[in-house]
Amino acid sequence: MLDIKEYLKPNTVQSAYEMGQMPNSLYVSGGLMVAQLKISSVERLVDLKGVGLSHIEDHGNAFKIGANAKISDLISNPSLNINGDFIKIALKEIGSTQIRNMATLGGSIAFKLGWSDVITIFMVLNSNLEIYDGKFSEISLETYAKKSMKGAIITAVEVPKTEGIAVFEKFAKSNFDIATLNLGLKIVLDGQIVKDARVVVGSRPMVSQRIKEVEEFLIGKHIKSASKDACDLIEKVIQVGSDIRASTNYRKALSKSLLDKALRRVQL
Amino acid sequence: MRVKIKINDKDQFIETDPGEMLLETLRKLDYKGVKHACSTASCGACSVQLDGKPVLSCTTFTAAVDGHEVKTIEGFSDENSLSDVQKALIDEGGSQCGFCIPGLVVTTEALLSENPDPTQQEVIDYLKGNLCRCTGYESQTRAILKAAKERRSK
Numbered sequence: 001m002l003d004i005k006e007y008l009k010p011n012t013v014q015s016a017y018e019m020g021q022m023p024n025s026l027y028v029s030g031g032l033m034v035a036q037l038k039i040s041s042v043e044r045l046v047d048l049k050g051v052g053l054s055h056i057e058d059h060g061n062a063f064k065i066g067a068n069a070k071i072s073d074l075i076s077n078p079s080l081n082i083n084g085d086f087i088k089i090a091l092k093e094i095g096s097t098q099i100r101n102m103a104t105l106g107g108s109i110a111f112k113l114g115w116s117d118v119i120t121i122f123m124v125l126n127s128n129l130e131i132y133d134g135k136f137s138e139i140s141l142e143t144y145a146k147k148s149m150k151g152a153i154i155t156a157v158e159v160p161k162t163e164g165i166a167v168f169e170k171f172a173k174s175n176f177d178i179a180t181l182n183l184g185l186k187i188v189l190d191g192q193i194v195k196d197a198r199v200v201v202g203s204r205p206m207v208s209q210r211i212k213e214v215e216e217f218l219i220g221k222h223i224k225s226a227s228k229d230a231c232d233l234i235e236k237v238i239q240v241g242s243d244i245r246a247s248t249n250y251r252k253a254l255s256k257s258l259l260d261k262a263l264r265r266v267q268l
Numbered sequence: 269m270r271v272k273i274k275i276n277d278k279d280q281f282i283e284t285d286p287g288e289m290l291l292e293t294l295r296k297l298d299y300k301g302v303k304h305a306c307s308t309a310s311c312g313a314c315s316v317q318l319d320g321k322p323v324l325s326c327t328t329f330t331a332a333v334d335g336h337e338v339k340t341i342e343g344f345s346d347e348n349s350l351s352d353v354q355k356a357l358i359d360e361g362g363s364q365c366g367f368c369i370p371g372l373v374v375t376t377e378a379l380l381s382e383n384p385d386p387t388q389q390e391v392i393d394y395l396k397g398n399l400c401r402c403t404g405y406e407s408q409t410r411a412i413l414k415a416a417k418e419r420r421s422k
């Protein structure tokens with residue numbers, strides 16, 4: 001447990017950022033992960049929930065989702081239809097009812113957990129983040145996942161409305177466990193020809209990453225005839241590691257079977 | 269720091285440490301039905317309702333709940349008599365050691381207010397964060413479906 005001295009509740013993003021710059025401060029939103037940290041240097045929690053940011057807005061060509069929206073808010077929002085029901089079905093794979101009622105979208109991304117399903121799901125949708133670090137700016141989730149942005153606040157996630165079919169696959173040891181490997185696939189088809197493809201793999205165990213070799217391989221090909229070779233390719237090129245959940249070879253084999261399953265699902 | 273929380277319909281003004289968890293606060297206030305088990309958001313024994321939604325009190329900062337409404341298991345039984353869900357759990361053999369039951373009942377109440385006519389699969393999905401080491405879940409699922417049916421017929 002954290003032995004903190006202060007729990008601050010700013011009501012603007014600007015004041016939250018200023019408080020976050022004080023030494024030994026840490027932001028908290030849903031609090032699920034922060035509550036479990038054992039960092040003796042943290043003296044001050046800066047609660048972001050008072051700054052608002054729980055909106056879900058339709059901006060025509062994109063949805064803008066405030067960073068404080070809970071995972072369960074996204075599932076229950078009737079207008080949030082992104083690539084059909086994709087986002088809702090995929091987010092139901094996360095934790096339990098209680099965890100989805102607590103975890104915020106911003107907190108789920110900012111922690112950059114290797115096993116995050118949230119990062120894989122939003123990266124496959126080509127999402128961008130709105131960030132505040134003294135000024136507002138935008139950055140792709142793909143870049144954010146690779147970059148250190150200490151002290152910056154994620155204020156919103158922008159999900160473009162694009163054509164195509166998206167699916168999410170998660171392999172875990174039980175239906176309440178975190179992923180041993182997860183995979184998101186989005187395909188745009190012109191008849192049976194792949195016009196565009198996006199493949200993201202998470203829990204490698206490192207943070208989610210696009211597998212560009214497989215995306216490029218699929219584009220321009222007949223989906224049925226290219227599927228087997230795409231699965232062989234992902235097993236060859238994917239960068240994975242070993243940890244308590246699985247070995248490198250096990251994860252490579254899993255990437256092949258999850259992609260196979262995903263490619264079959266987008267053709268249904 | 270001082271916070272105001274409505275607990276089981278009663279406003280309470282509470283002195284708390286900034287890093288204190290809601291589980292600890294509630295147990296200190298004698299809401300002992302809220303159980304302390306894993307402390308890692310993994311078992312559901314500490315579930316309470318926050319503004320009507322089930323959350324885990326072991327990983328909820330008390331300071332974050334200031335101005336909100338909490339309902340514990342004590343808020344679901346009238347005057348020390350068992351609720352229909354609790355009775356159904358006993359009748360169907362869904363409670364053995366009983367440790368998981370408060371969290372299970374609090375979560376079930378939220379399920380039934382969101383969805384009064386759940387399917388077996390919907391019960392299983394909604395309650396997958398409420399672990400039980402004794403029953404194997406069959407009897408608990410059966411009890412919840414039975415209580416839901418009886419509630420609908422009233």
Ligand SMILES: Cc1cc2nc3c(=O)[nH]c(=O)nc-3n(C[C@H](O)[C@H](O)[C@H](O)COP(=O)(O)OP(=O)(O)OC[C@H]3O[C@@H](n4cnc5c(N)ncnc54)[C@H](O)[C@@H]3O)c2cc1C
Nearest residue numbers: 027029030031032033034095104106107108110117118154
């Ligand atoms: C038992 C358990 C099971 C889980 N299962 C899954 C699962 O299956 N799939 C999955 O994807 N995830 C899972 N999670 C993780 C969960 O979904 C969230 O990732 C996690 O709770 C973080 O969200 P939070 O809002 O609680 O963040 P917090 O705990 O409040 O914060 C997390 C981190 O992000 C920082 N932060 C918070 N908000 C912001 C912001 N807006 N801007 C910048 N920094 C911020 C905090 O300082 C902290 O470092 C699980 C978690 C637990 C405890």
Ligand code: FES
Nearest residue numbers: 306307311312326
């Ligand atoms: S004690 Fe809170 S989830 Fe186990």
Ligand code: FES
Nearest residue numbers: 364366400401402
């Ligand atoms: S009845 Fe013993 S843990 Fe559920």
